[in-house]
Amino acid sequence: MVLKIHGFVFSTCTQAVITTLKELGVAYELVPINLGKGAHKNPDYIATKQPFGQIPVLEEEDGFQLYESRAIARYVIAKYGPNSGLIPSGDLRKIALFEQAVSVENNNFYPYASGLAQEKIFKPAKGAPSSEERATENFKALEEKLEVYDVILGKQKYIAGDEFTLADILHLPYGTLITAQLGFKALEGPDAKPNVARWWADITSRASWKYTQADIAAAAGMQVSNA
Template sequence: MAGLEVVSGRKLLYGSLDSKETMRVFATFFEHEIDFEFINVNIKPEDHRDFLSQIPFGELPVYKEEEGDLIVFGSRAIMRYLSHMYMTTGKEFIYVSPRMQVIVSSWIESEDHWFDPLASKLIEKSKNGLAQTEEEAEAAVAETEKELAKILDVYEDQLKVNDYLAGDKFTTADLTHLPNLYYLMKMKTKRLFEERPRVAAWCAVIMPRPAWAKVVAMVET
């Protein structure tokens, strides 16, 4: 199925290379082989102050199409828009069927509201540490991992029929998890995924995708 319409003109992504949210949008662009221009706001943020002041909540990343003056903020909203607009035969990351697509949407919501908050908490503690004693920090990590383990149990059950979260193919429900997985798999928390065979197999299927490899190459350069 072809995209809904052809959008010509420049496609601009304002974001930050060290942002998980921007990584999510990079993956979407690369999966759909969409040409775009990336503006790293961290380099010279003052150059983009006027534009970013127009964005609700000042949230990054921001996607802009010069033709039609479309502006979209929020990485999951951008991901959803691009995946609907640029779906092509054999590479659809959504479903045409509303019944199937609502499953995709449900798992995107699950990632946003359940998986991401816990993953982000662990990643931030790993990156920055906390103003706590070592004992307090370890206790906080253990408690967060305990909550994440409960979420992964739900994922393990969901994956008992298919290799992917929302049916028999890779969709945006899987893609949206990649930025957090990238960091968690470098941490001791990785064991929570390895202890669940279906979750471990799911990670092994989605993380080596060529589009995601391009994202990793960008952020690690």
């Protein structure tokens, strides 16, 4: 049995895990969890897979399970790609700079990108009331944060230094979502800061992310054909 990922290809957290696995060349099976039908809130799923009723969940052949996408990504890197460079090893300063970069993403990118998506994509999709004020706040805050990113990326190639790492991968799902669906222009195009645009073009062109995008497109095509 190959590694199983219980998740949903349209889920940003699932995408981060899938992209990490593709970077490592690790075979996996995606076990679809239908969020639209509330499968993640099924009592059996909560009791046996994820106590908070969320995705994704990793499951190995011996029954070991792990949830939280960041923990899953770190685990598979440690197990299948300790020398991949996705998480630095050996050099204490490179490790520290990597941890700094992960913290930067978690505190200066994720809250605003996910907050913007929540108000403009997820809530409307559920028919829930959304706040244009909060959306605008997140939009402006993210633009301001990316101005600082431009300064950082003017001194190095990637967020953690001159090597591609998990810290870069973690930006891809939400960054792509708000760019593609909301027309957010601070990551690519003429309105983006030059160093940010260069970095974004680099990481979105990686084969691992293109494969993940292909999976998303295929799933979207299946949904349309089954509609």
